[in-house]
Amino acid sequence: MVHKGLRITQGTFSYLPDLTDEETKAEIQYGIDNGWAPSVEFTSDPHPRNVYWEMWGMPMFDLKDAAAALYEVKRCREAFPNSYIRVSLYNSKLTKQTTALQFIVNRPAYEPGFRLDRQESTDRIVRYTLHAYALDRPEGERYRDA
Amino acid sequence: MPTIDRPQLFGAGEVDVLELDDDTVVNAMELVRDAGVDEVLDRVDSELVALREVKARIREIAALLVVDRLRRSVGLESEPPTLHMCFTGNPGAGKTTVAMRMGEILYRLGYVRKGHLVSVTRDDLVGQYVGHTAPKTTEVLKRAMGGVLFIDEAYHIYRVDNERDYGQEAVEMLLQVMENQRQDLVVIMAGYKKEMDRFFSDVPGLSSRIAHHIDFPDYSIGELMEIASMMVDRQRYRFGPDAIAAFEDYLAMRVTQPRFANGRSVRNALDRVRMRQAIRVYEAAGRGRRLTRKDLVTLEAEDILKSRVFEGGAYASGSSGNA
Numbered sequence: 001m002v003h004k005g006l007r008i009t010q011g012t013f014s015y016l017p018d019l020t021d022e023e024t025k026a027e028i029q030y031g032i033d034n035g036w037a038p039s040v041e042f043t044s045d046p047h048p049r050n051v052y053w054e055m056w057g058m059p060m061f062d063l064k065d066a067a068a069a070l071y072e073v074k075r076c077r078e079a080f081p082n083s084y085i086r087v088s089l090y091n092s093k094l095t096k097q098t099t100a101l102q103f104i105v106n107r108p109a110y111e112p113g114f115r116l117d118r119q120e121s122t123d124r125i126v127r128y129t130l131h132a133y134a135l136d137r138p139e140g141e142r143y144r145d146a
Numbered sequence: 147m148p149t150i151d152r153p154q155l156f157g158a159g160e161v162d163v164l165e166l167d168d169d170t171v172v173n174a175m176e177l178v179r180d181a182g183v184d185e186v187l188d189r190v191d192s193e194l195v196a197l198r199e200v201k202a203r204i205r206e207i208a209a210l211l212v213v214d215r216l217r218r219s220v221g222l223e224s225e226p227p228t229l230h231m232c233f234t235g236n237p238g239a240g241k242t243t244v245a246m247r248m249g250e251i252l253y254r255l256g257y258v259r260k261g262h263l264v265s266v267t268r269d270d271l272v273g274q275y276v277g278h279t280a281p282k283t284t285e286v287l288k289r290a291m292g293g294v295l296f297i298d299e300a301y302h303i304y305r306v307d308n309e310r311d312y313g314q315e316a317v318e319m320l321l322q323v324m325e326n327q328r329q330d331l332v333v334i335m336a337g338y339k340k341e342m343d344r345f346f347s348d349v350p351g352l353s354s355r356i357a358h359h360i361d362f363p364d365y366s367i368g369e370l371m372e373i374a375s376m377m378v379d380r381q382r383y384r385f386g387p388d389a390i391a392a393f394e395d396y397l398a399m400r401v402t403q404p405r406f407a408n409g410r411s412v413r414n415a416l417d418r419v420r421m422r423q424a425i426r427v428y429e430a431a432g433r434g435r436r437l438t439r440k441d442l443v444t445l446e447a448e449d450i451l452k453s454r455v456f457e458g459g460a461y462a463s464g465s466s467g468n469a
Binding site: 067068069072 | 260291
C-alpha cells in the first residue's frame, strides 16, 4: 500500500481546494473591511495543538488594501515554500479581541500525516497520542517535495 | 497629446465600441456616469485656480481610464497604464493639493481600489541604521497600497554625496514596487524643479518609471487674487470696498520679495489680515462701538495696509517675523 499522506484541515476553508491568490486577497479584504487586522504566520509542525505559529512580521493594523497582506504572504512563501502558512484576521474591538478568521494559504507539497501512539499506563489504561511523521526529522528537513 | 474635452472623449470611445455591440455602449456609459467622473473633473476645474496644464493632464488621464474601461467592457484587454507622477514647482504652487485630489479622482475612475492618500517624507522611508530602512519602507508601501503614496520633497531620499546614506536602499525598494505592483499603488513624487532634476539624474531608471512629469507654474497676480477671494469666501469673510485694491498692491510687492510661496503666502497673508481685523474690531468694541454682523465679516483696506511688506523690507532684511 502506498501512503498518500494526510491533508490537514485547520482553520476556515480547509476542506475546500486551496485558495488562489485572488481568492485569498478577497478573503483578506473582507476582513480588513470589517476592521480586522491581518497577520501572516508559518510553522513546520502540523499538530493541531500547535496553536502559536512563528510570526512573519508584525500584524498589519493600518492596512486599507489586501494587496499588502498578500505581498507578505508571497514573501513568506518564498522564504518557507515547504511550510504551513496561515493568515489570521484579528478583531481588536473591545469585548471581542480575538481571531475572527484564520485560514491556511500554503502547505507543504507532501504532508505525511500522523500516526497514533499508544502508551500502556497503570491498571491496563491505554493513553493515545497523535504523532506527526514530519516531526521525526529536524526543522528545515521535515517535508520533501511532492 | 491634445487636450480632449468630454463630448469628444465619449465619441472616440463609441467608434470602437459600436462596431462590436450596441448594448455594451449604454452599459459602459452608465458605469462611467455612476462613477461620477464628470463631477470630480468639474470640481477640479472650479476649486483649483489656473494650473491649466495640470488640469489638462488630469483630463487626459481621466479620458484614458474611461476609454480603457469602455474597451474592457467589450472585451478589448489592455495593460493598465502606468500612473506614477512627479509634480515639480515652486513652494505653494498646489502640488500637495492636487495630489490629494488625485487619490479621489483615481478612485472614482476605478484605477485604485481605496483612494486614500499616504503622505510621507524622507524620515518615513529611510532608516537610521543598517537593516532599518527596508522594513520601514515596506511598511509605508503596504499602508499606501490601494491608494496613492505621496512623497513630498522626494529628492531628499537620496543623497549622492554620502555613500553611507541608507536612502539608496529606500529608492531601490520604491523602484521595485513601482514596477512590479503598478496595479496596487500610485506613487506621486513632489519637489522643486531643480532638485528633482538632479535627483532623477542621480537615480537612473526612476524618471522613466514615472509616466507623468507635471510642472506647476507660478501664479500671476490675477490668479493669486482669485485664490485669495476663494479663500476669503470659504472662511466666510468679505473684502471691504478698498480692500481688494489694497490686497492687489500687497501681492504685487510681496512677489518681488524673497521666500514668496505662491498660494501658501496668500493664505498666510490672509491669516494675518484676519488677525489685524480681529484686533481692530476688538478695540472698537472696547471703545463702546456697537458691532454688526458686517463688522465681523469685512476685511478693510487698513487691515491690509498695515502689513510690513509695504515698508518694503520685512523679508529683504532677512528677518523671519510676520509681515
